[in-house]
Amino acid sequence: MIPKRYQAYQNMVSVACANYRTTWGDKAANLQKIKSLVEEAARQGADIIAFPELALSGYQCSEDFTMHRSLAETIPGPATEEIAALAKRLDIHVTFGMPERDPDDSSLCYIACPLIGPQGLIGTYRKLHIAPPPIFTETR
Secondary structure, three states: OOOHHHOOOOOOOOEEEOOOOOOOOOHHHHHHHHHHHHHHHHHOOOOEEEOOOOOOOOOOOOOOOHHHHHHOEOOOOHHHHHHHHHHHHHOOEEEOOEEEEOOOOOOOEEEEEEEEEOOEEEEEEEOOOOOOOOOOOOOO
């Protein structure tokens, strides 16, 4: 038996996982792909759609992270606002990876993953478990 406080919630949630080839360094093209896949997932009845790490920018493992630093934006920011409008219209939740610029210190960037629902930005996860050097350069 479902406790009374949970009876108003759906008993089932459909989750769609998207994986696609990003256009490396082309935030506008990747945002368009994300929006298109969100539309498709909503048409198929998904409640939540999850995208991979750095889906907005493509993945970079160079020494200086130049591309990520140049494409990073704050959360909320332009990309999250566009996805928030789409999530509201489609009544869906979306999470996607992106480079985030710290709102208080613009020299700091994070690998982040915002969670956006029909009501707007719910929260943001910043990557905590960084792969160790020398093969991986994430600690920089």
